[in-house]
Amino acid sequence: MRSSVPARDGISMSRTEAAPGVTVRACDSHDDLKLCVDLQRRIWNFDDEDLVPAAIFVVAQHTGGHAYVAFDGEEGVGFALAFSAEHDGHRLWHSHMVGVLPDYQNRGVGRMLKLHQRDEALRTGVDTIEWTFDPLELRNAYFNIARLGAIVRRYIPNCYGDTTSPLHGGLPTDRLVAEWHVGSERVQQAVRGKIAAPVSGIEIAVPAAIREWRKSDPERAREVQSELRGKLTSLLSKGYAVDGLRRETECCIYVLERYED
Numbered sequence: 001m002r003s004s005v006p007a008r009d010g011i012s013m014s015r016t017e018a019a020p021g022v023t024v025r026a027c028d029s030h031d032d033l034k035l036c037v038d039l040q041r042r043i044w045n046f047d048d049e050d051l052v053p054a055a056i057f058v059v060a061q062h063t064g065g066h067a068y069v070a071f072d073g074e075e076g077v078g079f080a081l082a083f084s085a086e087h088d089g090h091r092l093w094h095s096h097m098v099g100v101l102p103d104y105q106n107r108g109v110g111r112m113l114k115l116h117q118r119d120e121a122l123r124t125g126v127d128t129i130e131w132t133f134d135p136l137e138l139r140n141a142y143f144n145i146a147r148l149g150a151i152v153r154r155y156i157p158n159c160y161g162d163t164t165s166p167l168h169g170g171l172p173t174d175r176l177v178a179e180w181h182v183g184s185e186r187v188q189q190a191v192r193g194k195i196a197a198p199v200s201g202i203e204i205a206v207p208a209a210i211r212e213w214r215k216s217d218p219e220r221a222r223e224v225q226s227e228l229r230g231k232l233t234s235l236l237s238k239g240y241a242v243d244g245l246r247r248e249t250e251c252c253i254y255v256l257e258r259y260e261d
Contacts (some may be wrong), residue, residue, distance in 0.1 A: 019070075019108035019184075022077065022192055023126070024116045033057045036067060036079045040061045043099040044229070052097065057081060059124070063091065068116055070109050077104045080113045082129070093121060095131035114148060115191060118182045127183055132175035135228055136210050136221070138245075138252040145245045146197075149190025150178035152242035153259060170218055171225055186243075198244040201257040204231050208251050227243040232256075 013246040027033055033054035033224050040051050057067045065086025078100035096101045096119060100109045123128055133140050135155075158172035181187055189195045206228060207213075213221040233244075233255050244255030 011027065019104075022070050022072050022104075023107055024068050024070050024112055025056065027061070027069055027079075030054065032069055032076075033077045035069060039076060039079050039101065040097070042101060043085060053079065060084075060096075066120065068113060070104075070113055077101045078113055082117065083105065085130070090128070091218065092125065092128040092130060093117070093126055095129050098131070100260075110143070116244055118180070118187075118191070121182045127181060129180045129182060131178050131180075132156065134176060135174060135176050135232065135254075136171075136206065136214070136225060138206060138208065138210065138247075141254075142176045142245050142247060142252065145242060146172050146195065147190060147193075148178075148180060149184070149187040149195055151182045151186075151259070152176045152178060155229065155237055157229060157233075165259060170187070171214065171222055174225060176188060176231055177219045197246060198255045198257055201244065201255040202235060202240065203246075204228065204254045205258070206254070207247070207250040 034224055037051055037054050040046050047112055060083050065082045068080045081097040082095040083095045085092050098113050154176045154177035159175040160173040170201050210224055240256040241259035242256050246253045
């Protein structure tokens with residue numbers, strides 16, 4: 001697998017594929033920032049100790065990052081927070097949080113927030129956005145890899161330590177790092193819904209029941225996580241990247257290919 005050369009495609013996807021009735025804009029008041037804190041509680045059921053405070057949103061906005069809110073009319077239904085970052089001299093955005101209220105999930109709001117980020121990145125000359133995601137959250141993994149066109153080359157075991165969110169099921173907070181090369185041919189195809197699944201590569205299956213096992217059988221879920229961690233970290237360390245995810249009835253399958261910059 002080769003990375004594509006970034007190019008501006010001139011398409012404002014966040015406006016052409018907007019969720020009906022929902023708009024996205026930058027946070028422009030302290031009330032907006034307080035809303036982002038409240039949304040964290042309602043989306044992830046965090047205790048106060050795990051909330052990102054409004055002051056950090058201010059820091060992000062004043063140091064090259066951003067904070068966006070999605071509104072349905074006057075009701076805040078989702079948000080995005082990103083920081084300016086740099087790896088090996090390469091400027092990028094680290095998208096720390098994108099969250100959508102449960103009643104608005106699977107309605108295109110998360111996609112709208114991500115594509116708004118992409119629009120702004122292309123406009124300001126940022127060619128890469130990265131973020132972390134849980135490899136056991138298969139619906140989110142599919143969204144990131146197959147729908148947005150991100151690739152993965154890094155695995156971080158227990159990235160955030162223990163948290164108070166019931167969504168994590170008491171497991172280590174292992175994370176994959178998504179790389180979204182926003183102007184690449186791969187991403188342009190993905191946001192148009194035309195990305196082709198890899199025709200070859202190494203495949204790793206994860207049971208579709210893993211989400212339920214986190215609640216009903218945490219030890220079984222921990223075994224799945226441990227096995228997946230071992231396989232992915234080994235392959236990523238050898239120069240492979242995750243560039244596909246295929247959904248089947250009983251499982252989802254991560255697909256990895258050799259990666260060249």
